[in-house]
Amino acid sequence: MKIRSVRTLLTLALLICSFRPGAAGLQDGNRTFQQTVDRLREAGLSSEGAFDLLRRIASVGPRLTGSPGAAAAVELSLRLMAELGFVNVHAEPVEVGHWVRGEVAEAEVTASGTRAAVPLAVCALGGSVGTPDRGLTAPVVEVLALDELGRLGPNLKGKIVFFNRPMDRRLAEPFSAYGGAADQRVNGASAAARYGAVGVLVRSLTLREDRNPHTGLMQYDSGVPRIPAAAVSTLDAEVLSALLKKERDLSVSLRMNCRDMGRVTSANVIGELTGTDLPDEVILVGGHLDSWDLGVGAHDDAAGCAASLEALRLIKAVGLRPRRTIRVVLFMDEEFGGTGGRAYVRAPQRKSERHLVAAESDRGGFVPVGLAVGGRDSKVLEKITAYGSLFKPLGVSFIVPGGGGVDVAPLVEQGAEPAAVMINSQAYFDVHHSALDVVSSVHPRELELQAVILAALVYILAQEGI
């Protein structure tokens, strides 16, 4: 067979896909998967079920790991799963950190010899130590990358280091831009402390210029002094940078009373539709119940929790009875160290179970555009690709290898295949980890489509295995 054009080949591929028996074939007796997915779509889109669930989760407020809000979210989730008629609904304990933001996060810039101070919108980075009660005042030095610190070396002693490398706007994929700038937030404090710096300010990780600081986890290296670390809003980062260009001799005063409160016991919340034939084979879907505390974590990750719960609700609502177990897990502590994901695999109940696929939903609640499934040569990627025509009308325009995330990483290490719905993320970092991550920034239909896609994905896998 001579392939005369790419179009011929693509047409052929399309034809083969469309007419492959599996995709349109019978299942469970007298219904095709296409009919099943149509019913899931109709049940989903005729409601705003996922959005209603998101609203209820967000109604407890911020759910910072270890906080009363997180505890309330555990209680609420147990109630929600019971209401939805899931089975084996229970909580499994997770030991988590308990860091509190405190009431104060203030910063201002002062030029030497003047009294006029310019306030900066800042927030403590998650895990940071506080400043002394009266605050911390020190000359400020701007850097754009961690590897500039070595060059500045001794000049950093006693200084506040201001990390101001923006996310690279030129990248079409905001997650890549985030990945390219997050080192400043995660590792900046210890990197600067090695040279004697006394504090760090980090430009907020967002592509927007506004006055909202964006928090997120920072980590201290052992053996290095723990210095306070704050995020500064992008607009204020621009202001500070402009001031430094005019006058090098500037000081920043920083005052924060965030602090670590030790460890407490929290929980993952679990429910399922038990498989009729192979109950010990598990298809997992979930998000994380904890959130940052400036907004209510609507996109990050009430959206993922709500879409996962809604996926099971839809499967139940249209009367499907999966052959393998479909389980929803609302993980605790994605944001503050991933202890929930690790506790899940260590729980004694796991001994008798085999997790085939673990779908983590933690990319926000915007419109779905694709699927990432399994390793490059995995059976699960092959399977879902073969069923691609079922997902296309739901907005899934590509299926690529991938998936995974903090919560399911321990499961994937043990052999489960990862999966994730890929989501339009152009506006995600506008709200991510900031006071803007609120319910009104989520579109009910966009979130519902994610739930319908998850429902179709986990149901097909529960019926077909990998």
Next chain:
Amino acid sequence: MKIRSVRTLLTLALLICSFRPGAAGLQDGNRTFQQTVDRLREAGLSSEGAFDLLRRIASVGPRLTGSPGAAAAVELSLRLMAELGFVNVHAEPVEVGHWVRGEVAEAEVTASGTRAAVPLAVCALGGSVGTPDRGLTAPVVEVLALDELGRLGPNLKGKIVFFNRPMDRRLAEPFSAYGGAADQRVNGASAAARYGAVGVLVRSLTLREDRNPHTGLMQYDSGVPRIPAAAVSTLDAEVLSALLKKERDLSVSLRMNCRDMGRVTSANVIGELTGTDLPDEVILVGGHLDSWDLGVGAHDDAAGCAASLEALRLIKAVGLRPRRTIRVVLFMDEEFGGTGGRAYVRAPQRKSERHLVAAESDRGGFVPVGLAVGGRDSKVLEKITAYGSLFKPLGVSFIVPGGGGVDVAPLVEQGAEPAAVMINSQAYFDVHHSALDVVSSVHPRELELQAVILAALVYILAQEGI
């Protein structure tokens, strides 16, 4: 060659696509198309050029065909194109209708024998006649489809017909849901008038439940009395429907002073980057300058105009000189009859030109997800599909036959191939034709991506032809 699995075939197709000489090959000397598209992306995403242009267009306010706002938009567009350094910038005359909404659009429901009236949020549909000055009061009859009218027949005489079929939420693609409900708005008045109805209320074409009426064009059949036609907000449609279920004997009073003001001369606005080798071969890109008048037409279609202008700005900004002419046309009167598109093909200048491709950008300013290009067996579809790997990093996950629209339809009839960027439309009808279609509903990066994709599309076509 035996094809052993769909995945093998898809992998093969992908490989062939990726390594086809054209996609990565040289152009214009020493640069690859990949390098060119990278530069367009970097120039685009490092700015908010399209959004800035959108803001300027929206700043003239509503641009209803024939209105002072539309005239101001023509003047502004000429200035913008000159500022941007386009050549052959000029306006071409278009005879358009001039309908005015007037100052009054009120409706209320009254039960017979009571004095309490429930107000309804309504607006005149575009092209509707007004009511008598004192308004129009008549019993109201709810129908869900035009073909119910025949059954009700004589019962409709002297009545106001209330068309209340919602857009079908269960469809994943909102444009399909819109298409399935728009007959009530476009043809409802004349269909009802044939049976003696004296007015119509039409449920707004949106998937949201709120109190914003959505306007849009309606048309009168000749030989049938012209009766007033108003859109009612979805929430008020629900209220009216609920009231009718409790009590059949309800009247609606409707008062509107919209009216037709005859015809006036307006214009299409045109500018270009003239081709270096084949200036008479034209690749056209454009949107429509007119808008509805309840919001400022930010998505519909300042977005399309801005993305088209920005596409040419980017091509110029990165120093590209197209072989064929790339022309932007901001059409007048897409919304009120499409006279601009017809005037464009009839203009004497067209005689010496050949339009290869006409890309119409009129699907809103949300995130791009794909491309629709040409007929099913067209050379242009084959060409752009072969260059698919250039568009993929910009979010273009599929390339399908299609494109076209009201403005370029006359060009397509004459042999030009249509093209369009496909846009996520889950939230489009939330704002479409309503007071919600304002600048803040557009995301700068999502719009910029559309401009970058258009720039890459029209530049490749200008270099390669079809």
